[in-house]
Amino acid sequence: MFNVVFVLGPPGSGKGTICSKIQENLGYVHLSAGDLLRAERERAGSQFGALIESHIKNGSIVPVEITCSLLENAMNLHKTANGFLVDGFPRNADNLSGWSKQMSGKVHEQFVLFLSCPVDICINRCLNRGEGRTDDNVDSLKKRVETYNNQTFPIIEHFGKLNMVREVDSERPVEEVYEDVVKVFEAANQM
Numbered sequence: 001m002f003n004v005v006f007v008l009g010p011p012g013s014g015k016g017t018i019c020s021k022i023q024e025n026l027g028y029v030h031l032s033a034g035d036l037l038r039a040e041r042e043r044a045g046s047q048f049g050a051l052i053e054s055h056i057k058n059g060s061i062v063p064v065e066i067t068c069s070l071l072e073n074a075m076n077l078h079k080t081a082n083g084f085l086v087d088g089f090p091r092n093a094d095n096l097s098g099w100s101k102q103m104s105g106k107v108h109e110q111f112v113l114f115l116s117c118p119v120d121i122c123i124n125r126c127l128n129r130g131e132g133r134t135d136d137n138v139d140s141l142k143k144r145v146e147t148y149n150n151q152t153f154p155i156i157e158h159f160g161k162l163n164m165v166r167e168v169d170s171e172r173p174v175e176e177v178y179e180d181v182v183k184v185f186e187a188a189n190q191m
C-alpha cells in the first residue's frame, strides 16, 4: 500500500520547492506529475510527446491514463518509501476518477497539502523562474490559471468536504512556509 500526500496549489505557489525540502528531510519521495510528463515528452520513442507538449503549452490537462501510469511506475521504483508527495495531481475530475479507477486498493491517501498564494504573485514567480519551461510565458500562464480556477480548485474543495485538506499560506518566504508544512506532517504522522 503506497502512502500518498497530494500537493496542490496554483502554478508558482511553490509545490516543487516545498516538496524538495520535504523529500530531503521527512523521508517522502517527491513525484511531480509535471516533471514526469516533461520527461515522457523528451523520451526517445514516446508516442505521447506531441500530445503532452500541446497540453503543457495550452495549460490544459493530459489524459489521466498517461499521467497516472507514469506516477504508478515511479512509485513502483520506490516500494520501500515511507510515502509519496504526488505534486500537481489530481488536477481535474478526469485525474481524480482515473486515479480512483487505477489506484484503488493500492494507495492510502493521507491528506492534501494545499499551498495557497495570490495568483498575481504566482504568475510573477513563474515568469522569473528561469528554468526554460515552455509554459512559463504570459499566454500559457493565463490558460494554466484558468485551468486551476475552473478544474483544480474544485478538486481541492472536494477533498475539503472530506476534511482532508491542510492549507498553508505560501505567499511568505520559503523557510516560513516550510516551518508550517513540517507542522502539518508532524501532526499527520504524530512525529
Ligand SMILES: Nc1ncnc2c1ncn2[C@@H]1O[C@H](COP(=O)(O)OP(=O)(O)OP(=O)(O)O)[C@@H](O)[C@H]1O
Pocket: 009, 010, 011, 012, 013, 014, 015, 016, 017, 018, 034, 088, 125, 126, 128, 129, 130, 170, 171, 172, 173, 174, 177
Ligand atoms: N515562498 C516562496 N517565496 C518566493 N519564491 C518562491 C517561493 N516558493 C517558490 N518560489 C519560487 O517560485 C518559483 C515557482 O516555484 P515552484 O516551481 O516550486 O512552484 P510550483 O507550484 O511547483 O509551480 P508549477 O505548478 O508551475 O510547477 C520558483 O522560481 C521558486 O524558486
Ligand SMILES: Nc1ccn([C@H]2C[C@H](O)[C@@H](COP(=O)(O)O)O2)c(=O)n1
Pocket: 011, 032, 033, 034, 035, 037, 055, 056, 059, 060, 061, 062, 063, 067, 087, 088, 089, 090, 091, 095, 135, 144
Ligand atoms: N496532473 C497533471 C499535472 C501536470 N500536467 C501538465 C499540465 C501542466 O500545466 C503541466 C505542468 O505541470 P506543473 O509542472 O506546473 O505541475 O503539466 C497535467 O496535464 N496533468
Ligand SMILES: [Mg+2]
Pocket: 015, 016, 032, 034, 088
Ligand atoms: Mg512544480
